[in-house]
Amino acid sequence: MPIATTNPATGQVLKTYEAMSDEQIDAAIERADLAFRQLRETTVAQRARWLTAAADLLDAERDETARLMTTEMGKTYAAAKAEVTKCATACRFYADNAPGMLADEPADAAAVKAKRAYVRYQPIGPVLAVMPWNFPLWQVMRFAAPALMAGNTGLLKHASNVPQTALFLEDLFRRAGFPEGAFTTLLVGSDAVDRILSDPRVRAATLTGSEPAGRSIAQIAGREIKKTVLELGGSDPFVVMPSADLDTAAEVATTARCQNNGQSCIAAKRFIVHTDVFDAFAEKFAARMAALRVGDPMDDGTDVGPLASERGRDEVHAQVTDAVDQGATVLCGGEKPSGDGWYYPPTVVTDLRPEMRMWSEEVFGPVAGLYRVGSYDEAIEVANGTSFGLGSNAWTNDPAEQERFAVDLNAGNVFINGMTTSYPELPFGGVKNSGYGRELSAAGMREFCNTKTVWIGAGEAGAGAGAHSE
Numbered sequence: 001m002p003i004a005t006t007n008p009a010t011g012q013v014l015k016t017y018e019a020m021s022d023e024q025i026d027a028a029i030e031r032a033d034l035a036f037r038q039l040r041e042t043t044v045a046q047r048a049r050w051l052t053a054a055a056d057l058l059d060a061e062r063d064e065t066a067r068l069m070t071t072e073m074g075k076t077y078a079a080a081k082a083e084v085t086k087c088a089t090a091c092r093f094y095a096d097n098a099p100g101m102l103a104d105e106p107a108d109a110a111a112v113k114a115k116r117a118y119v120r121y122q123p124i125g126p127v128l129a130v131m132p133w134n135f136p137l138w139q140v141m142r143f144a145a146p147a148l149m150a151g152n153t154g155l156l157k158h159a160s161n162v163p164q165t166a167l168f169l170e171d172l173f174r175r176a177g178f179p180e181g182a183f184t185t186l187l188v189g190s191d192a193v194d195r196i197l198s199d200p201r202v203r204a205a206t207l208t209g210s211e212p213a214g215r216s217i218a219q220i221a222g223r224e225i226k227k228t229v230l231e232l233g234g235s236d237p238f239v240v241m242p243s244a245d246l247d248t249a250a251e252v253a254t255t256a257r258c259q260n261n262g263q264s265c266i267a268a269k270r271f272i273v274h275t276d277v278f279d280a281f282a283e284k285f286a287a288r289m290a291a292l293r294v295g296d297p298m299d300d301g302t303d304v305g306p307l308a309s310e311r312g313r314d315e316v317h318a319q320v321t322d323a324v325d326q327g328a329t330v331l332c333g334g335e336k337p338s339g340d341g342w343y344y345p346p347t348v349v350t351d352l353r354p355e356m357r358m359w360s361e362e363v364f365g366p367v368a369g370l371y372r373v374g375s376y377d378e379a380i381e382v383a384n385g386t387s388f389g390l391g392s393n394a395w396t397n398d399p400a401e402q403e404r405f406a407v408d409l410n411a412g413n414v415f416i417n418g419m420t421t422s423y424p425e426l427p428f429g430g431v432k433n434s435g436y437g438r439e440l441s442a443a444g445m446r447e448f449c450n451t452k453t454v455w456i457g458a459g460e461a462g463a464g465a466g467a468h469s470e
């Protein structure tokens, strides 16, 4: 893929970049390694001051930064501004809380026959971050903020269609005070990832993106015995049961499906509705979807902007067409517009069957699949019946049913009577083909730490001796 900014609202190429040479990549890795040696000697309080400075810059430069994202990948300007603010919040969260998360954890010294024993969290070195374009700032920040606070350094290989946002991120951390090389943007294609991850100075990798990209990185990392965190795709279920407040559920369903122009890994994609309320919910949901305003993402009144690429729009339309050709029913949308920009209308499709692509594939655009089920058990069967397991939603006002959904939905998170989202305070990640490992919270920070056991004996004859090893 060429490294270029192309405005999805017009299809116009605005700026192109040369990929970095092997020599430039090697030099960047060397700087990241040197910066790691420097960073691990700094105090957590110092790193917190730098991260707070990054948050202040994000707040001060919110509007320009948001415009950059909207121009590169088409999200609405309002959503882009909210994304910048969310990044600043996450920086402050880690600046405030990392000292506690990284503090030594004392163990029961007597139980392990020590004078003192504790667990220490230490950074591991330069980490490669391969990131997607859909939340060009947030996806990177939720890796970078905890990684830098822990004392690691970051090498970013961002998606090829968001180079300006990628360069902004490197500049942001430099201006915030982090040492040269602490966070570096590598303008490279995905073909350079093997070389970078195979370098002994690079200690781990995190990837947010598609399943094929995840498989590829995991293979390289397996060969090199390096830790990975994979945040891959999802086809989140949104289950509506008879006791749910249908107006609220339909309202949230519309936002949950069409946020970020329908291009979110944790967007609700499959709406699984109990037959007792199916018709009422379908009517309310389709009416709200059809009423969304599609248009220029810079306009205040726009709800849904263009998809990020022509290829992405064609893929979404092919999935809808495949379902319709096999007998599915379109309740709204479903027509590919002509004219400039890669727009696609909010669409609701029902009467889906397992042989249709939409049943099992992730649809990365504002298209909802609507499924009728006759019971709780059938709802769980359909909800869990894909290879994904990222997020999940259930709508019910029955407390016992809420508890059952929390247990039975096989996903990295369960949101009941609310939209799936990410918070710095809560772990984020998936199961099954949605990936492994966690981002955010203390769990996310510790993915790239050496959890080191420290055991200190009395140094006297007999102390600690005689225990069997391993």
Ligand code: NAP
Binding pocket: 001, 130, 131, 132, 133, 134, 135, 139, 157, 158, 159, 160, 161, 188, 189, 190, 191, 193, 208, 209, 210, 211, 212, 213, 214, 216, 217, 230, 231, 232, 233, 234, 264, 265, 266, 362, 364, 390, 430, 434, 435
């Ligand atoms: P993608 O093609 O996998 O791209 C993501 C990143 O991986 C880009 O930087 C891309 O580089 C790189 N890449 C692609 N193929 C690669 C390979 N074989 N080896 C190494 N790197 C590779 O994903 P996308 O289609 O643009 O993004 C949408 C996908 O991301 C969806 O499936 C979505 O659900 C998922 N996603 C997941 C999460 C989550 O948190 N779980 C969040 C957001 C998105 P180039 O741009 O240079 O190709």
